[in-house]
Amino acid sequence: MRRSMLFLPGNNPNMLINGNCFGADAVIFDLEDAVSPQEKDAARILVRNTMRYMDFNGCEMIVRINSIDTDYWKKDLDSLLPEKPAIILLPKTCTPEDVLLADEYMTQVEGKCGIEKGTVGLMPLIETALGVENSYRIASCSNRVKALFLGAEDLTADLQCKRTKEGREIEYARTRLVVAARAAGVDVYDTPFTDVNDDAGIVEDAKTAKELGFTGKASISPRHVETINAVFSPTQAEIDYAYEVMGAITLAKQMGKGAISLHGKMIDAPIVARAERTISMAEALGLDRRDINE
Amino acid sequence: MNIKKCASAGTMESSDVYVEIKPCDDGIKIELESVVEKQFGEQIKKAVTDVLDETGIENADVRIVDRGALECVIRARVETAVLRGREEI
Amino acid sequence: MNKLVNSIREAIVLSGLKDGMTVSFHHHLRNGDYVLNMVMEEISNLGIKDLTVNASSLFDVHTPLITHIENNVVTGVGADYISANLGRAFSKGILARPIEFRTHGGRPSDIASGKTPIDVAFIAAPTADAMGNCSGKYGKSACGSLGYAYADAMFAKKTVVITDNLVPYPMQDWSISEDYIDYVVSVDAIGDPKGIVSGTTRITRDPVGLVMASHAAKVIEASGLLKDGFSFQTGAGGASLAAAKFLKDIMLQKGIVGSFGLGGITGYMVDMLKAGCFRNLMDVQCFDLTAVESIKSDPRHKEISAMQYASPNSKSAAVDSLDVVILGATEIDTDFNVNVHTDSNGYIMGGSGGHSDTAAGSKLSMIIAPMFRARLPIVTDRVTCISTPGKDIDVLVTQGGIAVNPKNKELKERLLKAKLPIIDISELKEKTEQITGKPQTLPKGDKVVAEVIGREGDVLDRIYNVL
Structure with missing residues (x-):
């Protein structure tokens, strides 16, 4: 379960060593934009040691490597794949061929260090117009692809429009990515909200993403993690309703009825599937159903 | 294997360490300056020596300015400095 | 009756300060304070020795105190807080007697009970009148509250108010009143406003x-x-x-x-x-x-x-x-x-x-x-x-x-x-x-450089010299 994914600059020891205390479901060690070209070597080694020696218990580790049009990405994978990150975030993914190229090299490295093939997942970062247009093919071209990730800053530059807080300029890309990812059966993550000091703005932006169907949202600021987690967690009303649905289904089975209604609404398969997802997420988060006696 | 040129890695920011490495002929020399020298001086020197061993460096002049870096950070910075110092000029 | 005297030196002489006595200071001017240094300089010039300084806190601006200790003008120190640079000097063991650390509550309690009597208290006052009514709220060196100075004013045998903003009697809205004050001295500046209060205190971004x-x-x-x-x-x-x-x-x-x-x-x-x-x-x-x-x-x-x-x-x-x-x-x-x-x-x-x-x-x-x-x-x-x-x-x-x-x-x-x-x-x-x-x-040194006295008067711990 990933509601929040926090970017940690790959060459900043203070952020890296504290990366697991901000409450993020996953951290993204960033070797790309957060690291200057002359420090790529240093960041690679620093992130490798952080992954090797620090305890990120309960916090999933993701690495953003450099894009495949640079000289760095293979070295990034050579250094960091042996540490078995859950996922490699692949920036500037434009085509399925980009994914397959990375996939193939990851398979090679996995083979070299005796890791089972396919252990490490891939998350294409869609941040070009071409990437958006190819998003379904990208999401479905390899079993390694676990999710899509929308990067709005580079995308709006490519679209030749201004990035705004309201985000009208990325509406199409957002809905397109959600549809593509869901069609391919993978998760989908929303772009970070970049104004660190706008406490109301992050709430609105995260709510928008959740309403559109995103699985979770990335963040460049530890301050946003708590908000993102709250927005992407099921509400008490959702949890209670999910238990009601499951209760009704059980009852229907006992009574040998094929269909049943709850609060005047027919309970069909999608509603049950949603209820099951809500309950499994609530259980993972340690959230209980409301005590009826309270 | 030996250090071919002067190289450095890391920064003077808190929780980081600045490492300078120079070629020399007569073994390993370590000069340490640390805000936690009394509490961690020996452990820091051992970490530096370990990385030099692991990377097969037999002769080097190393200067460490430590701002309270954790061992995994110190090891990373020393390794980076070695890597950079080995490159051909 | 005239309480207004011409100089700090005159006030010290009139107060009857002698070898072995205790003088007190409060710290509302914090690292911008001039008063403690001005007073100790005059005391030193007068040749008075073996004093105890009872200060609610000492800051790095008070580093000249170290010279007075070396010259035996000061042989005892009590404080509730000592900032780092000054603290480093004390940790080397420059005082023969251990520093007595108290709490902000324990200090006035011991002053009031007579356990740590004060002979002469010096009150740094951002505004005062000639009879000694004074306040920290007004004037170019305003520091707000004078909370720590009350016990000193009320219980010292003699109390001297030092101000850089002397106003006509009676000043409006005083904090400490004239009935506790013996002498008033007007000086050019009691402190540096930049060190007295911060412009704004900010929440962390860390x-x-x-x-x-x-x-x-x-x-x-x-x-x-x-x-x-x-x-x-x-x-x-x-x-x-x-x-x-x-x-x-x-x-x-x-x-x-x-x-x-x-x-x-x-x-x-x-x-x-x-x-x-x-x-x-x-x-x-x-x-x-x-x-x-x-x-x-x-x-x-x-x-x-x-x-x-x-x-x-x-x-x-x-x-x-x-x-x-x-x-x-x-x-x-x-x-x-x-x-x-x-x-x-x-x-x-x-x-x-x-x-x-x-x-x-x-x-x-x-x-x-x-x-x-x-x-x-x-x-x-x-x-x-x-x-x-x-x-x-x-x-x-x-x-x-x-x-x-x-x-x-x-x-x-x-x-x-x-x-x-x-x-x-x-x-x-x-x-x-x-x-x-x-x-x-x-390893600790073997010389006690300070005693930490709990608010009830018990010695909580001892601080040793640093080797």
């Missing part, structure tokens, strides 16, 4: 500090104490202020109206007052310009003396009505003893101030500190110096978990119910040492 602050606010919310009538004190440290900001958000959201904010007051507490989080502020010392402006203009913002603030022997003190206090620590041990006197090398760099007074008086005393600073773990087996005994500390908040003192079972239950990340303090120590490595313990 992400780790913000995580701790967010935990801290949630602990308070879950403690059962956050309801109408709630009272609160917090320090001026970045994470403590951030906690106050998060707390303010919770109070406003829930519509809770507290009774009072206490202590050294910052602009953040003033914001909380203005936003309706408290009915009153009780102010023993102002930390920034916003606080000074507020105490001057807002009748809900009241100046209090150190005796009313924290004295254990007052008929009552505000700390005894305090619900929650947020405090700092350089070290805390597995018995919850806290060190705020020395750094991890053993050098003096602080003092109790109101730490142990508020910890003892409040219903919930919270320490907020990172798991480690510059690789040094915050939790140790035994603190280098016990500043506040563990029995008075309820909870430690770090970024890596919240440790509740086992004596406070109810709090632990409440925090668990609120799903906060509770951790046993020994486990927290282990967890931290796994990250940092185990530091070598440092």
Whole structure:
């Protein structure tokens, strides 16, 4: 379960060593934009040691490597794949061929260090117009692809429009990515909200993403993690309703009825599937159903 | 294997360490300056020596300015400095 | 009757100060203070020796004191707080007698009871009239409250007011009144405004500090104490202020109206007052310009003396009505003893101030500190110096978990119910040492350089010279 994914600059020891205390479901060690070209070597080694020696218990580790049009990405994978990150975030993914190229090299490295093939997942970062247009093919071209990730800053530059807080300029890309990812059966993550000091703005932006169907949202600021987690967690009303649905289904089975209604609404398969997802997420988060006696 | 040129890695920011490495002929020399020298001086020197061993460096002049870096950070910075110092000029 | 004299020197002579006596100072001008140095310079010029300096706090600006110690002008020092550079010198053992550290409540208590009598008190007054009515609220060197100076003025055998803003008698809105004052001296400047108060105190931007602050606010919310009538004190440290900001958000959201904010007051507490989080502020010392402006203009913002603030022997003190206090620590041990006197090398760099007074008086005393600073773990087996005994500390908040003192079972239950990340303090120590490595313990010197005297008069601990 990933509601929040926090970017940690790959060459900043203070952020890296504290990366697991901000409450993020996953951290993204960033070797790309957060690291200057002359420090790529240093960041690679620093992130490798952080992954090797620090305890990120309960916090999933993701690495953003450099894009495949640079000289760095293979070295990034050579250094960091042996540490078995859950996922490699692949920036500037434009085509399925980009994914397959990375996939193939990851398979090679996995083979070299005796890791089972396919252990490490891939998350294409869609941040070009071409990437958006190819998003379904990208999401479905390899079993390694676990999710899509929308990067709005580079995308709006490519679209030749201004990035705004309201985000009208990325509406199409957002809905397109959600549809593509869901069609391919993978998760989908929303772009970070970049104004660190706008406490109301992050709430609105995260709510928008959740309403559109995103699985979770990335963040460049530890301050946003708590908000993102709250927005992407099921509400008490959702949890209670999910238990009601499951209760009704059980009852229907006992009574040998094929269909049943709850609060005047027919309970069909999608509603049950949603209820099951809500309950499994609530259980993972340690959230209980409301005590009826309270 | 030996250090071919002067190289450095890391920064003077808190929780980081600045490492300078120079070629020399007569073994390993370590000069340490640390805000936690009394509490961690020996452990820091051992970490530096370990990385030099692991990377097969037999002769080097190393200067460490430590701002309270954790061992995994110190090891990373020393390794980076070695890597950079080995490159051909 | 004429109390106005021409110079500090004349006031000293008239006061009858002699070898072996005690002089006192208060610290509202903080690191901008000129008065202590001016007075000690004249005392030294007069050839008086073997004095005890009883100061509510000493700052780095007071470094000339070291020369007076070397020349035997000063042979004893008492203070509630000594800042780092000066503390380093004391830690080398320049004084023959140990420094006597007291608390902000213990100091006025001992002055009032006669345990530490003062022969001549020097009051740095940003505004005064010729009869000695004086205040910190007005004038170019305004510092706000004069809280720590009351006991000195009331109980010293002689009291000298030193001001750089002499106004016609009677001044309006005085704090300390003429009936306690013997002499008044007018000087060009009593301090440097830049060092007296900060322009603005800011909340931290450090992400780790913000995580701790967010935990801290949630602990308070879950403690059962956050309801109408709630009272609160917090320090001026970045994470403590951030906690106050998060707390303010919770109070406003829930519509809770507290009774009072206490202590050294910052602009953040003033914001909380203005936003309706408290009915009153009780102010023993102002930390920034916003606080000074507020105490001057807002009748809900009241100046209090150190005796009313924290004295254990007052008929009552505000700390005894305090619900929650947020405090700092350089070290805390597995018995919850806290060190705020020395750094991890053993050098003096602080003092109790109101730490142990508020910890003892409040219903919930919270320490907020990172798991480690510059690789040094915050939790140790035994603190280098016990500043506040563990029995008075309820909870430690770090970024890596919240440790509740086992004596406070109810709090632990409440925090668990609120799903906060509770951790046993020994486990927290282990967890931290796994990250940092185990530091070598440092050998102590064999000379006692300071005694830490608890608010009830007991010696809590001794500080040794640094080798």
